[in-house]
Amino acid sequence: MSKLMLYMAPGSPPSRSVMMLAEILGLQMECKLVNLIKLEHRTPEFKKLNPLMVVPVLRDGDFVLSDSHAILKYLVSAYGGRHQETLYPSELKARAVVDQRLFFNASVFFRKVVNDVAFPTFLGAIKAPSEEHIANIEETYGVLDEYLQKSRFVAADQLTIADLSLGASATAAQIVHKMDAKRFPHGAEWLSRMEKEPVFQKVNAPGVELLGKLMRKFWREANEA
Incomplete structure (x- = not known):
């Protein structure tokens, strides 16, 4: 290697x-x-x-x-x-579902959270998430919740690379707008499990904390200016 x-x-x-x-x-x-x-x-x-x-x-x-x-x-x-076989299964249909969830993150979830909120925040273009931002994130939560009615994890009944991708985006989304467990019970249960995974606690959580501190600092300073 x-x-x-x-x-x-x-x-x-x-x-x-x-x-x-x-x-x-x-x-x-x-x-x-x-x-x-x-x-x-x-x-x-x-x-x-x-x-x-x-x-x-x-x-x-x-x-x-x-x-x-x-x-x-x-x-x-x-x-x-x-x-390899559990994280990215070789069976054609199982792999296609993982790919689809990855594409959902790339084209929808990550964009609505980071491209539309975090980037403008750091560029000083917004002072806080707008009602439209919140509505867009809620829409993605709804899609995620639908996916999780079909399997325990986002693409299968075991953790795959799609959970790592969507989990990183979903934990960041909580900085902007927390997921309502009553409206999105499957998504909230999955997110809670992800946050308890050792790899999420060790690798993901410190980054989410850092991102949250930075975004709140930029919002505070923009509103004080």
Whole structure:
């Protein structure tokens, strides 16, 4: 195995999803911090790694890959070992469901939480989440709750890489708008279980705490200005 390096930010849900997988697989991965507040992801050097200028980015020897969902699939396929079949099953239909949940996170859940709320917060464009932001997040909670009526985890009856991806986004979403257990009982029960998973407590929770502190600080300062 070549040396693995992850360009990441601990407050970034996509970064944390990859870091959680590395923890589960026992991968020796060097993490290189990219300070998003200081716009280090917009430097010419980082743009050469990822023209989209977002984290995470994986370097595996000479191979460079961006997008957390692609990285999750690559790492579990290349280094999953005994965990591969449970985290990313090879059976066609089971794998397709995992992929679908990953695409849901990429195109809907993460975008409504981070792209629409966190990024504008750090750019000073909003002073707090709007009613539209809250409504959009509630809509994603509803979809997630529907998925969880079909299986114990988001894509299967065991934890998969889709849980790492959606779990990282869902825990970040609680900073903006907490999930109502009465309205979304399946989602709330799943989220509670995820937060108790050792890998979530060790890897994900500190990043969520950091992100929450940063967002609340920016909101407070924007409202005091």
